[in-house]
Amino acid sequence: MKEQTLGEFEELVLLMVAALHDEAYGVSILEHLEREAGRKANISAIHVALKRLEQKGLVVSRYGGITGDRGGRRKKFYVVTAFGKKALDQQYTVRTSLYKQIPDISFAKG
Amino acid sequence: MDTLPKLPIRLLRWFCKVEYLEEIEGDLVELYELRAATSVKKARRRLFWDVICSFRPTNIKSFPLTNPVMNTLYNYTKVYFRRFRKDLAHYAVNTLGLALGFVVLFFILLYVSDEQNLDAHHSKSSRIYRVLEKRTSDEGQVQHFSSTANPLGPALKAEFPEVEEAARMIYLGSGALKYGENQFSDRNYAFAEKSIFQILDFNVVAGDPLQSFGGEVAIALNQSTARKLFGDQDPVGKLVDMPGKLSDVEVIAVYEDLPYTSTYQFNTIYIFRFEKFPQNFSGWFASWDSRGMTTWVLMKENTRPADVLAKKAPFMEKYFAEDVRGYHDFYFQSITDMHLGSSHLDHYGTEPLPTIAYGDRSFVSIILLIGVFVMVIAGLNYINLSSVQSLKRSLEAGIRKVNGANATQLKVQLFYESFITLLIAYGISLALVVALHPFFLELAQKSIPVADAFRMEILGYHAVIFVAIWVISAIIPALYYASANRSLVLVKNVFVGKGEVLRRSFVVVQYGISICLIVGSIVLYRQLEFVQSKDLGFSRDQLLTLDINSGAARAKATQIIAALKSSANVVNASTSSRVPGEWKYIPSAGLSVDRTHEPVMATHYAADQNWLDTYGMTLSKGRNFSGSDAADTLKVLLNEKAVEMLGLENPVGQTLWVSEDTVSKMTVIGVVKNFHFESLHKPLGPVVITSCNNPVLGIDYFTVKYSQNTAEVIAHMEEVQKQFDPETPAEVNFLDERWERYYKADQARSSLILVATIISIIISTFGLFGLVNFTAERKTKEIGIRKVMGATVAEIMSIVLKDYLVLLLVALLLATPLAWWMLERWLADFAYRIDLSIFTFAFAFVAVLLVSFVTVFARVFRLARLNPVVSLRYE
Structure with missing residues (x-):
C-alpha cells in the first residue's frame, strides 16, 4: 500500500484530537485550535479533515449522548487510534531528530 | 434566547449526507448559540456562511433520480456516450464537422453584422444623413461625391424646417500636432463646425466642445491623442500647433476614443467657425460653385429626407447659378448606409479619411451566401450521418420496443441524442470562436471585440440554426421509425437501404457546393494575381x-x-x-x-x-x-x-x-x-x-x-x-x-473566401468518410460473395467508386452554370480581368474527385483485401 501522507492541517487536527482525549469534537477542536495554535479555521474545514483522518484509520468516532444543548443533536467524539498515535510519534521523531541537527550558529536575518 | 434561523438549516439538510448531518448540524448550531450570546445578527451571518462552506463534495449526498423522465433521459445519455466510445470515429467526425460548420457560420455572421451595423451606434442614427452631390459634367459624365458645395449646410438648415441641425467638415491635406517638443503627424482629423458634436455621438470626458471661444478655431482631442501629446497633464486649456497650418490653438475638450464601429474615428477635431476663416480661403468657403465640405444634417423627428427633396427645385434656383446647377444636384445618405452604400462615390480629396474603408454590399451578400453554403454542407453531413447511424441501431430500437417502449419514445430518444451531439458541437464551436478570434480579425481586417460574438442578436441566429438542424436531422430517421413501427423486430439491419435517394441527393448538393467554392476561390486568386502582376507601365519597387x-x-x-x-x-x-x-x-x-x-x-x-x-x-x-x-x-x-x-x-x-x-x-x-x-x-x-x-x-x-x-x-x-x-x-x-491599398480589401475578402472554402472541403470529406464507412459496413457481405465468385480487388473498388463518380458528375453539371454566372458578375467589376476557363472547372472536379477517391479508397481497399471467410461471417 502507498504510504499515506498527512497534510499540515490534518496533522494539526490529529494532534488536537489526541490532546483533547475523549473530549474532541468539531466545536471543541475549533476552539482549541484558535486558542492554542492561533489558527482560525472554518468549522467545515475541520469536518473534512476529521472525515479524512477517519478514512485513513487514524481516528475513530462515536456519538455522545443526547443533551439539551445543540437542539438535542448528539456530539460526535473522535479518539486517536493506535495507528494514529504511531503516525504522530513517527512525525515527532523525524522532526526532533532534524531539529537537533540544526548547527548552533547565528542565523541570517530574514 | 432567540430562535435558530430556519433557512440555512433547511438548506444544509437538503444537500448534506444523512450520515454526516447530525454531527455537522449539531456543531453549527452549537457555534451559533455561542456566537448569538454576543451578537445575534453576526451569528446568523456566520451560520449562513458556515452552511455555504459545508457545501463540499465530501458532504453532498447523491441525488437519486426518482423522476421517471429524468431516469429515461439518464439512460439515453448513458447509452449515447457508450455508443460514442464504441463508434468513436463516426461520432468524432460527425460532431467535429458540425462544429467546424458552426464556427465558419458564426464568424461570418459576426462579420456581416459588423458590416451592416457600422455607424449605427449613434443615438440619433436614424435621423443623421450625409449629403451627397451628383455632378453631371457638360459631357454627360456622372460622378458622385461626398464633398458638397461649401455653403450648403447652413443654407439647408435655414431653408428647410425639417432640418434640425447641420454641420460641415473638411480635410485639408496631411496634418500634424505639436506641443512643446512633442510632435507627430496625424492624418486622422477633420476641420468641423461645433454642431457636429450635436449630431454625432461623442463621449466628452473633459471640457465642453460646444462652448464659445475667441478666434476662429479650437481643438477637441480623443483620449489617446491627448495622452500622446500631453502625457499625464490636463489637456484642457493647453495651446498646441498644427505645424504649417495653425499655431496656438486651445484645447477645449477631450472625448473618448470613438468606437470601433465608427467609419470615422477622428483623433482630432479642429472646431472651426468657418465664417471667420482667414484671408484667401473665405471666398472659397462662401462660394456656391465650390466643392470641399462634407455636409451632415440631422432631420427632425418624424421627417424624412424625401420631404426636403420634394422642395428642392426652388432651393436650387435660389442658390445655384444656372450654369453650375447640374454640378451640384444633392441627395441624402443615411449614416447607417455610409459603409456599404458608398462604393459609387468618387474621391475628391477634401473628404476626411474614413478609418474603416467603405465596404461592398455585394461582397457581404457573397460571404453570407458562402456561410450558408458551408452550414448547408455541415448540416447535410450531419443529417446524413446521424440518420445512417440511427438506422444501424434498429436492433437497439427493437429491444426497447420489446421492453415496452412505444414509437413516440423511440423518436424522443432520437431527438434527445441529436440534441446532445448538437450541444457538444456547439460547445466546441464556441470554444473555437474564442480561440480563433484573433486569427479571424487578422484575416478579415477588422477589430471586433470577442464579446461581440455573443451579442443577443447573434445568439438569436445561433439558436435558430441550432433548432433548425436539430429538428431536421432527427425528423428523417424518426420518420423511418414511424413507418416501420409495426414490423419492428429484432433484426439488425431492418432499415438499411432506406433513404438512399435522399442521402445521394444530399451528397450531390455537397459536391456541387464544394465545386462552386473551389472554382470561386481559384478564379478570385487568379484575378488578383493577374491584377498584381500586370505590367503597369512603371516600376513601383524601391x-x-x-x-x-x-x-x-x-x-x-x-x-x-x-x-x-x-x-x-x-x-x-x-x-x-x-x-x-x-x-x-x-x-x-x-x-x-x-x-x-x-x-x-x-x-x-x-x-x-x-x-x-x-x-x-x-x-x-x-x-x-x-x-x-x-x-x-x-x-x-x-x-x-x-x-x-x-x-x-x-x-x-x-x-x-x-x-x-x-x-x-x-x-x-x-x-x-x-x-x-x-x-x-x-x-x-x-x-x-x-x-x-x-x-x-x-x-x-x-x-x-x-x-x-x-x-x-x-x-x-x-x-x-x-x-x-x-x-x-x-x-x-x-x-x-x-x-497595394487598392487591393487590400480584395485581398482580405479573397482570404476569407479561401479559408471558408478549405473548411467546407474538410467538412465534406468528413461527411464522405462517414458515408463510405456506412456503405462499406453494409457491403461487407456482398464483397465477400463477389470475392468468392472470383472478383479482383480492382473490380470491387470500381463498383464502389463508380457510385460516387456518378454523383460527382451530376453535381458538376448542376454547379457549373451557377458558378459561371456568379463569377461573371463579379469579374464584370474589373476593367482588366481574366476570362473564365473551363480548366478551372475541370480542376475543381478533379480535386473533389481525388479527395473523395482517396477517402473511399482508404476505407474500401481494406475491405476488398479482406479474406472472404471473414467478410462472409459478418453479421
Whole structure:
C-alpha cells in the first residue's frame, strides 16, 4: 500500500484530537485550535479533515449522548487510534531528530 | 434566547449526507448559540456562511433520480456516450464537422453584422444623413461625391424646417500636432463646425466642445491623442500647433476614443467657425460653385429626407447659378448606409479619411451566401450521418420496443441524442470562436471585440440554426421509425437501404457546393494575381514618396531634389502633382486639337523632367521635359491612349488646347507609353502631363528611387525635409504599400473566401468518410460473395467508386452554370480581368474527385483485401 501522507492541517487536527482525549469534537477542536495554535479555521474545514483522518484509520468516532444543548443533536467524539498515535510519534521523531541537527550558529536575518 | 434561523438549516439538510448531518448540524448550531450570546445578527451571518462552506463534495449526498423522465433521459445519455466510445470515429467526425460548420457560420455572421451595423451606434442614427452631390459634367459624365458645395449646410438648415441641425467638415491635406517638443503627424482629423458634436455621438470626458471661444478655431482631442501629446497633464486649456497650418490653438475638450464601429474615428477635431476663416480661403468657403465640405444634417423627428427633396427645385434656383446647377444636384445618405452604400462615390480629396474603408454590399451578400453554403454542407453531413447511424441501431430500437417502449419514445430518444451531439458541437464551436478570434480579425481586417460574438442578436441566429438542424436531422430517421413501427423486430439491419435517394441527393448538393467554392476561390486568386502582376507601365519597387505639405517646400522644390540626390543610395528623385496609389482626387483637363470639337477629358499630372526616369516609364515618341522653365512652359506629354483618342497621326509638335481652369494652347513634345497609376478596377484613360513649372497644377509629392539601405534613405529624406522646411514633420511612404491599398480589401475578402472554402472541403470529406464507412459496413457481405465468385480487388473498388463518380458528375453539371454566372458578375467589376476557363472547372472536379477517391479508397481497399471467410461471417 502507498504510504499515506498527512497534510499540515490534518496533522494539526490529529494532534488536537489526541490532546483533547475523549473530549474532541468539531466545536471543541475549533476552539482549541484558535486558542492554542492561533489558527482560525472554518468549522467545515475541520469536518473534512476529521472525515479524512477517519478514512485513513487514524481516528475513530462515536456519538455522545443526547443533551439539551445543540437542539438535542448528539456530539460526535473522535479518539486517536493506535495507528494514529504511531503516525504522530513517527512525525515527532523525524522532526526532533532534524531539529537537533540544526548547527548552533547565528542565523541570517530574514 | 432567540430562535435558530430556519433557512440555512433547511438548506444544509437538503444537500448534506444523512450520515454526516447530525454531527455537522449539531456543531453549527452549537457555534451559533455561542456566537448569538454576543451578537445575534453576526451569528446568523456566520451560520449562513458556515452552511455555504459545508457545501463540499465530501458532504453532498447523491441525488437519486426518482423522476421517471429524468431516469429515461439518464439512460439515453448513458447509452449515447457508450455508443460514442464504441463508434468513436463516426461520432468524432460527425460532431467535429458540425462544429467546424458552426464556427465558419458564426464568424461570418459576426462579420456581416459588423458590416451592416457600422455607424449605427449613434443615438440619433436614424435621423443623421450625409449629403451627397451628383455632378453631371457638360459631357454627360456622372460622378458622385461626398464633398458638397461649401455653403450648403447652413443654407439647408435655414431653408428647410425639417432640418434640425447641420454641420460641415473638411480635410485639408496631411496634418500634424505639436506641443512643446512633442510632435507627430496625424492624418486622422477633420476641420468641423461645433454642431457636429450635436449630431454625432461623442463621449466628452473633459471640457465642453460646444462652448464659445475667441478666434476662429479650437481643438477637441480623443483620449489617446491627448495622452500622446500631453502625457499625464490636463489637456484642457493647453495651446498646441498644427505645424504649417495653425499655431496656438486651445484645447477645449477631450472625448473618448470613438468606437470601433465608427467609419470615422477622428483623433482630432479642429472646431472651426468657418465664417471667420482667414484671408484667401473665405471666398472659397462662401462660394456656391465650390466643392470641399462634407455636409451632415440631422432631420427632425418624424421627417424624412424625401420631404426636403420634394422642395428642392426652388432651393436650387435660389442658390445655384444656372450654369453650375447640374454640378451640384444633392441627395441624402443615411449614416447607417455610409459603409456599404458608398462604393459609387468618387474621391475628391477634401473628404476626411474614413478609418474603416467603405465596404461592398455585394461582397457581404457573397460571404453570407458562402456561410450558408458551408452550414448547408455541415448540416447535410450531419443529417446524413446521424440518420445512417440511427438506422444501424434498429436492433437497439427493437429491444426497447420489446421492453415496452412505444414509437413516440423511440423518436424522443432520437431527438434527445441529436440534441446532445448538437450541444457538444456547439460547445466546441464556441470554444473555437474564442480561440480563433484573433486569427479571424487578422484575416478579415477588422477589430471586433470577442464579446461581440455573443451579442443577443447573434445568439438569436445561433439558436435558430441550432433548432433548425436539430429538428431536421432527427425528423428523417424518426420518420423511418414511424413507418416501420409495426414490423419492428429484432433484426439488425431492418432499415438499411432506406433513404438512399435522399442521402445521394444530399451528397450531390455537397459536391456541387464544394465545386462552386473551389472554382470561386481559384478564379478570385487568379484575378488578383493577374491584377498584381500586370505590367503597369512603371516600376513601383524601391520608391519612396515624401509629401509636400507646405508652401516652403513647394517653393524650394529644385533645391530639395538636388539635396535628396546627394545621398549615394539615391538613384533618382523627382517631383509631381500626384503619385500612383494615392487616393486623392486626380484633376482632369480637357484636350482638343481645335476648339470646335468636344474636348477629350484626360487625367492631368504635373511633373518635372526626372519623373519618367524615376518611375521607369518610357517615351515612345518625342522627348522629355528639358528642366528649364522657359523651354518647358506650354509643353505637354501625352500617353498613347490620349493620342489614340485625339486621333493624332503625328503627335509630336502638335498644338493642343488644354482647358483646366483656364484654356491655354500647348505643344506636344512627347508620347509616353501607357501606364496605370490608378486601380485596375478602372479602365485606362487618356493622360496629359504638364511641366511642374506650369502654374496650372501644383506639385504635392517628391519621389525617390533608391538602390539599397532603406533605413538610411528614409533618414536622409527626413533630414532634407528638416533642412528646408523645419516646420512640417516629414511624411515618408513606401510607394508599393500605397499601391497595394487598392487591393487590400480584395485581398482580405479573397482570404476569407479561401479559408471558408478549405473548411467546407474538410467538412465534406468528413461527411464522405462517414458515408463510405456506412456503405462499406453494409457491403461487407456482398464483397465477400463477389470475392468468392472470383472478383479482383480492382473490380470491387470500381463498383464502389463508380457510385460516387456518378454523383460527382451530376453535381458538376448542376454547379457549373451557377458558378459561371456568379463569377461573371463579379469579374464584370474589373476593367482588366481574366476570362473564365473551363480548366478551372475541370480542376475543381478533379480535386473533389481525388479527395473523395482517396477517402473511399482508404476505407474500401481494406475491405476488398479482406479474406472472404471473414467478410462472409459478418453479421
